[in-house]
Amino acid sequence: MLGENYCIRIKLFFAIGFLMAITNAYAGEGAFGWIYTLDLQPKGTLEFEQRLQRNRQQATGTYDVTLSRTELEYGLTHDIQIAGYVNSYATNINQNYTNCDGGRSTCTAGFPVPASYDAASPYQKSGIDGISLELIYRLTNPVTSPIGIGFYIEPTFGKLKNELETRLLLQSNFLDDRLVVASNLVFANEQLKYLGNGNTPESMFDVLLGASYRFAPKWFAGLEARWHHDFGSYNLRDQTQKAFFYGPNVHYAEKEWWATAAWRYQPKGNSCMGDGTAECSDARVWDSHSRNELMFKFGFPINHP
Numbered sequence: 001m002l003g004e005n006y007c008i009r010i011k012l013f014f015a016i017g018f019l020m021a022i023t024n025a026y027a028g029e030g031a032f033g034w035i036y037t038l039d040l041q042p043k044g045t046l047e048f049e050q051r052l053q054r055n056r057q058q059a060t061g062t063y064d065v066t067l068s069r070t071e072l073e074y075g076l077t078h079d080i081q082i083a084g085y086v087n088s089y090a091t092n093i094n095q096n097y098t099n100c101d102g103g104r105s106t107c108t109a110g111f112p113v114p115a116s117y118d119a120a121s122p123y124q125k126s127g128i129d130g131i132s133l134e135l136i137y138r139l140t141n142p143v144t145s146p147i148g149i150g151f152y153i154e155p156t157f158g159k160l161k162n163e164l165e166t167r168l169l170l171q172s173n174f175l176d177d178r179l180v181v182a183s184n185l186v187f188a189n190e191q192l193k194y195l196g197n198g199n200t201p202e203s204m205f206d207v208l209l210g211a212s213y214r215f216a217p218k219w220f221a222g223l224e225a226r227w228h229h230d231f232g233s234y235n236l237r238d239q240t241q242k243a244f245f246y247g248p249n250v251h252y253a254e255k256e257w258w259a260t261a262a263w264r265y266q267p268k269g270n271s272c273m274g275d276g277t278a279e280c281s282d283a284r285v286w287d288s289h290s291r292n293e294l295m296f297k298f299g300f301p302i303n304h305p
Contacts (some may be wrong), residue, residue, distance in 0.1 A: 001208075002149040002297060004115070014023070029051075030206060030251070030258060030260050030297060030299055031180060031212040031220045031222070031249070031260060032182065032210050032212060032222075032249055032251075032260070032262065033145060033224060033249045033260060033261070033262025033263075033264070033295035033297070034070070034208060034224060034226065034264070034295060035182050035183070035184050035210045036136070036141055036152060036167060036169055036182075036184055036207075037169070037171050037180065037182050038136075038141065038148040038149075038150045038169055038171045038295065039077070040075060040078075040080075040081040040125075040136060040138055041073050041081050042075050042078065042304070043074035043075045043076070043302075043305075044070060044075060044206060044299070045074070045075045045080045045089070045104065045299065045302075045303055045304050046073070046074050046075075046114055046286065046302040046303050047072070047074075047299055047301045047302060048071070048072060048299055048300055048302060049071040049072075049073060049074045049298070049299035050068075050069075050070055050071070050164075050188070050266065050297060050299070051067075051068065051069040051070075051071075051295065051296075051297040052066060052067075052068055052295070052296045052297065053066070053067045053068075053069075053293065053294065053295050054067075054293070054294045054295075055067075055288070055289070055292070055294075056289070056290055056291070056292045056293075056294070057290055057291040057292055058096040058097065058110065058286045058289075058290055059096060059097055059098045059099075059107055059281045059284070059286060060095060060096060060097070061095030061096045061097075061106060061108075062092060062093060062094040062095070062096060062122075063093055063096040063110065063119065063290055064091070064092040064093070065089065065090070065091045065092075065093070065111065065112075065290070066089065066090045066091075067087070067088075067089050067289075068087070068088040068089070068090075069085045069086070069087055069088075069132070070085065070086045070088070071084065071085045071086075071134075071199045072084055073084055073134075074302075075126060076163040079137065079138040079139075079141075080135070080136070080137050080138070081134075081135070081136045081138075082133075082134065082135050082136075082145040083121060083135075084131065084132070084133055084134070085131060085132040085133075085134070086128065086131055087128070087129040087130055087131065087132060087156070087158060088126070088127065088128045088129060089112065089125075089126060089129055089151070089160070090126035091112060091124060091126065091147075092123075092124050092127050093108055093110065093113055093122065093123040093124070094108055094121075094301050095107065095108055095122075096108060096109065096110060096121035096286075097109040097278075097281075097286065098203065098279045098281045098282075099277075099279070099281050100119065100278075101274045101278075101282070102119075104119065104120075104162050104291065107119035107120070108120070108121060108122060108123050110279070110286050110287050110288065111127075111160075111194070111247075111287055111288035112160050112194040112265070113194070114194055114195060114196040115196045115197060116196040117193045117220070121186065123216055129157070129160050130157045130158025130159055130160075131156070131157055132154055132155065132156040132157075133154065133155055134152070134153070134154045135152070135154075136137070136150055136151070136152050137150060137151045137152075138169075138285055139151070139159070142167060142171040142172055142173045142180075143177065145171050145255075146172060147170060148170065148171040148172065148173075149168075149169065149170060150168075150169035150170075151166070151167070151168060151304075152165075152167035152169055152184075153164065153166050153167075154166075155230060159193060159194075160190055160192070160193055160284050161190050161191060161192050161193055162190070162191040162193070162199075163188055163195070163242055164188065164189050164193070164279075165186065165187070165188040165191045166188070167184045167185060167186050167187075168184070168185040169184055170182065170183045170185075171183075173295025176195045177214075177282050178213060178214040179211065179213050179214075179271070180211065180213075180220075180222075181210070181211045181291055182207040182209075182210055182211075182212075183207070183208060183209045183210075184206070184207075185205075185206075185207060186204070186205065186206035186207075186208065187203075187204075187205055187236075188203060188204050189203045189234045189235065190202045190203065190204070191203070192225065193237050201232075201233055201234045202230065202231060202232060202234075203230075203231045203233065203234050203235055203236050203237070204228065204229060204230050204231065205231075206225065206226055206227065206228050206229070207226070207227040207305070208225070208226050208227075209224065209225050209227075210222060210223060210224030210249070211223060211224075212249065212251065218252055218253050218254065219250070219251070219252055220250070220251040220252075220253075221248065221249065221250045221251070222248070222249050223246065223248055223249070224246070224247065224249055224262065224264070224300055225242040225244070225245065225246040225247075225248070226243075226244070226245040226246070226264060227242075227243075227244055228241070228242065228243045228244070228245065228289075229241065229286075230243050230276065230285075230287070232274065232275050232276065235271075238274055238275070239273060239274065239276075240272060240273060240274050240275055240279070241270070241271070241272050241273075241276050241279065241280070241285045241287070241289075242270060242285075243270035243271075243284070243285045243289065244266070244267065244269070244290045245264040245265065245266050245269060245293065246264060246265060246267075246271050247262065247263040247264040247265050247293075248262070249261065249263075249295075250261035250262075250264060256300060257294070257298060257300040258298065258299055258300070259297070259298040260295070260297050260298070261294075261295065261296050262294075262295040263293070263295070264292075264293040264295075265291065265292060265293075266284050266289060266292075266293075267284075267286070268282065268283035268284060268288065268290050269283055270283060270284050270285045271283070271285070272285055277291035284296045290298050
């Protein structure tokens with residue numbers, strides 16, 4: 001059963017987002033759960049966006065981690081968008097690993113459990129982690145070009161980790177913009193702080209691919225997939241994990257607001273290697289990953305004409 005503080009924190013995340021969403025504004029777009037597109041804010045306009053990602057179920061026991069990102073996006077020019085995020089988290093973790101030291105059959109471990117924590121005890125914690133900044137530069141627009149191309153950079157400064165993430169954004173629109181196909185090539189260097197043994201270097205490389213189709217007025221639905229690689233050092237050295245995730249998404253847009261829900265599932269067939277071997281069991285990868293990843297996000301423009 002979820003702890004009382006954990007439930008209160010989750011309810012607070014939703015309540016803050018809901019109270020902000022009822023103000024009058026004009027709609028934006030965000031048809032994918034995890035893939036960034038090149039549909040940027042017009043010059044001089046501001047949009048609010050709230051994201052809630054819930055990662056559930058690891059090898060055994062309880063693994064329930066909710067990551068909240070509260071964002072303001074601003075169109076600096078017609079092809080440059082900047083943004084700022086406040087990042088929060090809420091966790092409920094207990095006996096979620098089967099690969100444990102000391103001969104235990106199960107233990108409490110993984111993101112964001114410190115290495116010094118008693119592996120026999122449940123772990124529940126929530127709070128504000130830190131901030132992220134974002135810049136997207138669009139070289140070509142998929143509405144007017146066969147292929148839209150853009151670059152993304154996002155530094156994160158937090159209590160759990162520091163990170164510098166970059167993306168190559170690709171997008172093509174078909175059938176009078178009813179079908180959107182998008183891909184992100186993601187590279188990040190990270191300093192993990194939650195382990196309790198100083199800043200731990202890691203890096204990762206992802207290929208994200210998805211398609212979304214407008215099947216009715218105001219409604220899109222589609223699929224997206226993630227091909228993920230983790231490394232135990234900076235700059236993609238010493239690979240520790242590789243994994244595949246996939247699942248559906250659905251998007252609804254009104255003039256004043258929009259909302260997107262998405263689900264990614266981790267099937268069997270994934271693997272760990274080197275120092276990451278303890279983070280694998282049942283042919284799946286763990287640490288910060290889970291069998292099910294759920295995303296809900298909504299947004300509304302603040303000052304569109």
